Amino acid sequence: ERDSVRPVSITDEMKRSYLDYAMSVIVSRALPDARDGLKPVHRRIFYSMHKMGYDWNKPHRKSARVVGDVIGKYHPHSEQAIYDALVRMTQDFSLRLPLLDGQGNFGSIDADSAAAMRYTEVRLAKPAHALLEDLDKNTVDFKDNYDGSEKEPMVLPSRFPNLLANGASGIAVGMATSIPPHNLGEIIAGCILCIDRPDIGIDELLEVIPGPDFPTGGIIMGRFGILSAFRTGRGSVIVRSRVAIEPIRGKEREALIITEIPYQVNKAAMVEKIAELVNTKRIEGISDVRDESNREGLRVVIEIKRDAVSEVVLNQLYQLSQLQTSFHCNMVALNGGKPELMNLKDLLSTFLIFREEVVARRIKYLLIKARERAHTFVGLAIAVANIDEIIKLIRIASDASSARRSLTERSWPVKDMRPMIVLIADPEGNLSESEDGDVYHLSEKQARAILELRLERLTGLGRDEISRELKKLGAQISEYLGILSSREHILDIVRQELLHLRDEFATPRRTEIVDYEGDVEDEDLIQRENMVVTVSHLGYIKRVPFATYRAQRRGGKGRRSMTTREEDFVTRLFVASTHTPILFFSSRGIVYKIKVWRLPESTPQARGKAMVNLLPIKEAEKIATIMPMPEDEATCNDLYVMFSTLGGSVRRNRLSDFLQINRSGKIAMKLDEGDGIVGVRICTENDDVLLTTTKGRCVRFPVSDVRIFVGRTSTGVRGIRLSLEDDHVASIAILHHVNLKSSERIAYLKYATHSGDRGTISGAEDDIELDDEEDTGEGSDKNVVLSEERYEELRSVEQFILTVSENGYGKRTSSFEYRTTARGGKGLIAMSVNERNGKLIASFPVEKEDQIMLLSNSGQLIRCPVCDIRIAGRVTQGVILFDMAEDEHVVSVEHIPGENIIDKDDPREETSTE
Numbered sequence: 001e002r003d004s005v006r007p008v009s010i011t012d013e014m015k016r017s018y019l020d021y022a023m024s025v026i027v028s029r030a031l032p033d034a035r036d037g038l039k040p041v042h043r044r045i046f047y048s049m050h051k052m053g054y055d056w057n058k059p060h061r062k063s064a065r066v067v068g069d070v071i072g073k074y075h076p077h078s079e080q081a082i083y084d085a086l087v088r089m090t091q092d093f094s095l096r097l098p099l100l101d102g103q104g105n106f107g108s109i110d111a112d113s114a115a116a117m118r119y120t121e122v123r124l125a126k127p128a129h130a131l132l133e134d135l136d137k138n139t140v141d142f143k144d145n146y147d148g149s150e151k152e153p154m155v156l157p158s159r160f161p162n163l164l165a166n167g168a169s170g171i172a173v174g175m176a177t178s179i180p181p182h183n184l185g186e187i188i189a190g191c192i193l194c195i196d197r198p199d200i201g202i203d204e205l206l207e208v209i210p211g212p213d214f215p216t217g218g219i220i221m222g223r224f225g226i227l228s229a230f231r232t233g234r235g236s237v238i239v240r241s242r243v244a245i246e247p248i249r250g251k252e253r254e255a256l257i258i259t260e261i262p263y264q265v266n267k268a269a270m271v272e273k274i275a276e277l278v279n280t281k282r283i284e285g286i287s288d289v290r291d292e293s294n295r296e297g298l299r300v301v302i303e304i305k306r307d308a309v310s311e312v313v314l315n316q317l318y319q320l321s322q323l324q325t326s327f328h329c330n331m332v333a334l335n336g337g338k339p340e341l342m343n344l345k346d347l348l349s350t351f352l353i354f355r356e357e358v359v360a361r362r363i364k365y366l367l368i369k370a371r372e373r374a375h376t377f378v379g380l381a382i383a384v385a386n387i388d389e390i391i392k393l394i395r396i397a398s399d400a401s402s403a404r405r406s407l408t409e410r411s412w413p414v415k416d417m418r419p420m421i422v423l424i425a426d427p428e429g430n431l432s433e434s435e436d437g438d439v440y441h442l443s444e445k446q447a448r449a450i451l452e453l454r455l456e457r458l459t460g461l462g463r464d465e466i467s468r469e470l471k472k473l474g475a476q477i478s479e480y481l482g483i484l485s486s487r488e489h490i491l492d493i494v495r496q497e498l499l500h501l502r503d504e505f506a507t508p509r510r511t512e513i514v515d516y517e518g519d520v521e522d523e524d525l526i527q528r529e530n531m532v533v534t535v536s537h538l539g540y541i542k543r544v545p546f547a548t549y550r551a552q553r554r555g556g557k558g559r560r561s562m563t564t565r566e567e568d569f570v571t572r573l574f575v576a577s578t579h580t581p582i583l584f585f586s587s588r589g590i591v592y593k594i595k596v597w598r599l600p601e602s603t604p605q606a607r608g609k610a611m612v613n614l615l616p617i618k619e620a621e622k623i624a625t626i627m628p629m630p631e632d633e634a635t636c637n638d639l640y641v642m643f644s645t646l647g648g649s650v651r652r653n654r655l656s657d658f659l660q661i662n663r664s665g666k667i668a669m670k671l672d673e674g675d676g677i678v679g680v681r682i683c684t685e686n687d688d689v690l691l692t693t694t695k696g697r698c699v700r701f702p703v704s705d706v707r708i709f710v711g712r713t714s715t716g717v718r719g720i721r722l723s724l725e726d727d728h729v730a731s732i733a734i735l736h737h738v739n740l741k742s743s744e745r746i747a748y749l750k751y752a753t754h755s756g757d758r759g760t761i762s763g764a765e766d767d768i769e770l771d772d773e774e775d776t777g778e779g780s781d782k783n784v785v786l787s788e789e790r791y792e793e794l795r796s797v798e799q800f801i802l803t804v805s806e807n808g809y810g811k812r813t814s815s816f817e818y819r820t821t822a823r824g825g826k827g828l829i830a831m832s833v834n835e836r837n838g839k840l841i842a843s844f845p846v847e848k849e850d851q852i853m854l855l856s857n858s859g860q861l862i863r864c865p866v867c868d869i870r871i872a873g874r875v876t877q878g879v880i881l882f883d884m885a886e887d888e889h890v891v892s893v894e895h896i897p898g899e900n901i902i903d904k905d906d907p908r909e910e911t912s913t914e
Helices: 010-030 040-052 063-073 079-088 128-132 162-166 184-196 224-232 267-279 310-320 344-385 387-396 400-409 415-423 444-451 460-484 487-505 517-521 633-638 742-755 788-797
Strands: 100-103 121-124 142-144 151-153 168-171 176-179 219-221 234-240 242-247 254-260 286-291 300-304 324-330 332-335 338-341 430-434 437-441 512-514 530-536 540-545 570-577 581-586 590-595 623-628 640-645 649-654 677-683 687-693 697-702 729-736 800-805 809-814 840-846 851-856 861-865 890-896
Touching (some): 010 040, 040 121, 040 151, 121 128, 162 184, 162 344, 242 310, 267 286, 267 310, 310 324, 332 344, 344 460, 387 400, 415 437, 640 729, 742 788
Parallel strands (some): 219 512
Antiparallel strands (some): 100 121, 142 151, 176 324, 242 254, 254 300, 640 677
């Protein structure tokens, strides 16, 4: 037994186990097959009901019987999960083409639960038989069930593209799928176009498949999202309710009548949300909301106040309620057992290739069966032609086995049966030549059929029947061989079957597609020009045409960049094109995205618009970082995003992971309870990360030490170990990575200190000594002499880190004093934290021409040029930047890069010189 035990690395085992689990979820649970559009649980429900004979023309059967059979034979998982899947396939508001026929309470559009499975009854709906037809004709492969006691199909031989007809949704590991339902008649028309013209483009397919067709109807606004989904597999479709404005009888008022709502919207929750908007006065002008839906159909009435405008209220409802939603298409399906993002043409082509294979396998099966039957009838025909000798041979046989042996050993004249024998390619019979002509040796199967031949078949009528059957089988075999010899014949069968299904099951389109003025906001129609984007401390944002700020001579007063309140000030200013996307990362880990042209355009003196009115941020949620992205999305693959949290975690993602952001935002980083995002920075592989904590510790490590995360929901890895109580990360900064030996670092710092290149420096020589933890071995001679060229080279890449404490003290320190260490350590001292300094507020790289803005808890602020702050050693306490009162402290430090400073004078200066 000891020999059978071997040590296993827990890392390798975790990787292997997790990958096995992930693939199991992807392949065996969450994603549908592109061929039949079904997940394993749905396929097993259909197969179980097919085997038990619960057909559309048979009585309904208890749902519990179906669920029990599926669990026992094919799907040993939660019975509730199986029943939920069964229930959804009966709901005409969930599936465009319901596949099960239910009797009883199977839920409602108000998200009411279905009755327990012991109360409801179910049977296959008629369209479901098109999924199962020819299943017994070797059209698909079968596999063992979970315990090997049964066989189950790996895919159903679906006769129509069920994946597009009914759509699918599911969440796997690291991927998800969301495919909208479509109109059956339209997708069959698309299939026929693909058969007739294999090289057809998606734009031409759009002429017959204009877009999704939801079972709940509604109105699709615009075609831009549809085009994106059909061309790339991803897109967002805006769906509105169908609303009519009608006068209220007997009153001088109007009412909004809702008769159709967006797909997958809970009607009861929607009505409740509208009532809440009215009660909280977010929407004014509504006097009453009531649901008048019944068996006849959906009807929600919203009465408008006499002095309100119905169109204005309706637009507010579209914006604030689920009267308008977005269906996000992500058309991922299993193709060849592997998950694949597929466009419209891919999905149709995959289905047609599958149907071609199914039809070919069905014809081969029918050919084999016809040949087997013809083989038997060839034996009967030979026996009838030689009946006297057959009877004589049987009479003299001692028993049945000797009679069979005598029949098979003797050669029988073929006469006119040779063409039929050749046609059926008889594998069991033996055709040979003799002096008297062709002879035939009967097989064991034919001999048994002859011995079982009834005497009535020997009459003239019986002989004619055998002859007719043989000719019929010959015609069938010739037809099957002709079909298999021509791909066009097979595709013609596929076409005819699709047309038959269209005639039987297709219904008119329910969802209307209309042109939408939002499509006019396509970037192709937006003039490309540079804008100055300005953000204030209190969260106001605006854009001003760059041409507004004309160049001035050196020494000019400049012009006012924003009129702010006394406690507000400009914290961020950058120049970007109208087509540049901007990412807004919030403190709770959500990222929002807005193009510059969507920001409010204002004058230089205007405050702009509060970001809370532009972004769907929640109460107490703050924007931690505003990040312009490259306009050319291709460059995003070479850039990365580094996240930092209060608890010391960091995470690196590709910038391209944030190209597709929903209007309601997207989870950027999963945060533990009580944690929050400190900052997000764009970086490259050649940069370093600097994390600084409030208790004065800092750590610098290469970006490459943090692996690239694929998902966006992980908490990341440890960046710095917080060893002190109540400590948390105060800031994150990105520095240039420099390959520098310890000896060179010390030599450069000492030479720069005494050379006068930096002016007066606070701190002694001891400030730049090696840290205790630093390597002092070979190559770390502190007395090394730098060449002039090496000194100038290092000077050109040197950065200065500004560190500010809550009591108003700060200093600039050379980035070379922050040596590179391993990620996850306790770090070095960034600044002395004591009663004089207080906790650290921020630490970031600055240039000489930059400015900083400090805000105190009492609302006082000061703007300070960076060049006025002395350069000091890393472990020194710094100099006073902000003269604070006894109970006052700095709460915020904002960095204003020099190239973004338009107003060079006092920020409250109201005059402008032009």
